[in-house]
Amino acid sequence: MSDTSTIGWIGLGNMGAPLATRLVKSGYDVTVWNRTASKAQPVADAGASVGGTIRELASRDVVFSMVSTSGDLEQVMLDPDTGLLTGEQVPGVVVDCSTVSVETSQKVREAAEARGTRFFAAPVSGNGKVVAAGKLSVVCSGDQDTFTLVEPMIKSLGRSVTYVGEGESARLVKIYHNLLLGIYTQALAEILVLGEKSGVSREATMDFINNSVMGSLFSNYKTPALVNLDFHPTFTPVLLRKDFDLGLTEARKREVPMPITNLTRDIIESTIGHGYAKDDFATMLLIAAANAGVELASENADVSDGLDPE
Ligand code: NAP
Secondary structure (H helix, E strand, O other): OOOOOEEEOOOOOOOHOOOOOOOOOOOOEEEOOOOOOHHHHHHOOOEEEOOHHHHOOOOOOOEEEOOOHHHHHHHHOOOOOOOOOOOOOOOOOEEEOOOOHHHHHHHHHHHHHHHEEEEOOOOEEHHHHHEEEEEEEEEEEEEEEHHHHHHHHHHOOEEEEEEEEOOOOHHHHHHHHHHHHHHHHHHHHHHHHHHHOOOOOOOHHHHHHOOOOOOOOOHHHHHHHHOOOOOOOOOOHHHHHHHHHHHHHHHHOOOOOOHHHHHHHHHHHHHHHHHHOOHHHHHHHHHHHOOOOOOOOOOOOOOOOOOOOO
């Protein structure tokens, strides 16, 4: 498929909007649709056309989707009245970037293939700012020929694309990656609270970690949240809990004990229970602090997230 391929995009949330914008900026002809129509405006301002229904995207060569949960993916693809794959016309290829279960991915793949549409799984790692900075990573799976067709588009979403094989393997890699995300965040929360109670600022602790072998792109970009308590949502604890539930379901199927993962799942649940459902999942820090009887305040420090735009 050439660079003149037309693209449709379903879902313009924290991730979908910057991702669709990257395709527009890479020169693709993109038509977007979002359930809450107002969220399409920034992507339209960048040069995308806006469709009034999901099915208006069916004439596009390739349609990407980026919605919240397995049930939401099934709805946008398979709803008998409004779904992309249940209308008269269907696109040639669907690429789904959402983090969903293997079972849903398989169900949508089968429905797509029954209509003659190729289905490709391409979940991602990185938040909206990471996307804008060109540092997103994509893990993908599906038919090798389909990968060859869509690779240039997927490459324009970020800095790395890892093809892991046929079928749904990318779903597993992405879900397992997010278990690490939650566990790492909980570990950071615990040591920052321990530091706080020991009289060390969070700024100092994070500066050392970010410059040490334990630092990462992630620890850097979470630093403003952890030091200055900026919990504007990039990824919510509700979506993280979904990923832990998906991961623990896979662990159960395979009889793999995951004690730390199970405990972290409950801590994420506490974060939601304490009323942070709509905030960033870095609010796990506040739960660690509350458990230690510590009240945190912003350090109002001049810390960077390491995500300078390209
Ligand atoms: P988000 O900000 O909550 O956006 C979700 C998007 O899905 C919105 O456009 C929403 O439409 C749409 N949607 C949800 N249910 C729908 C339905 N039933 N029908 C139609 N549209 C529906 O979530 P996000 O952070 O962008 O995450 C999207 C996916 O990417 C999730 O699977 C998440 O796990 C994964 N992910 C997120 C991050 C991150 O850092 N945020 C990173 C990697 C992967 P409305 O605007 O109308 O609500």
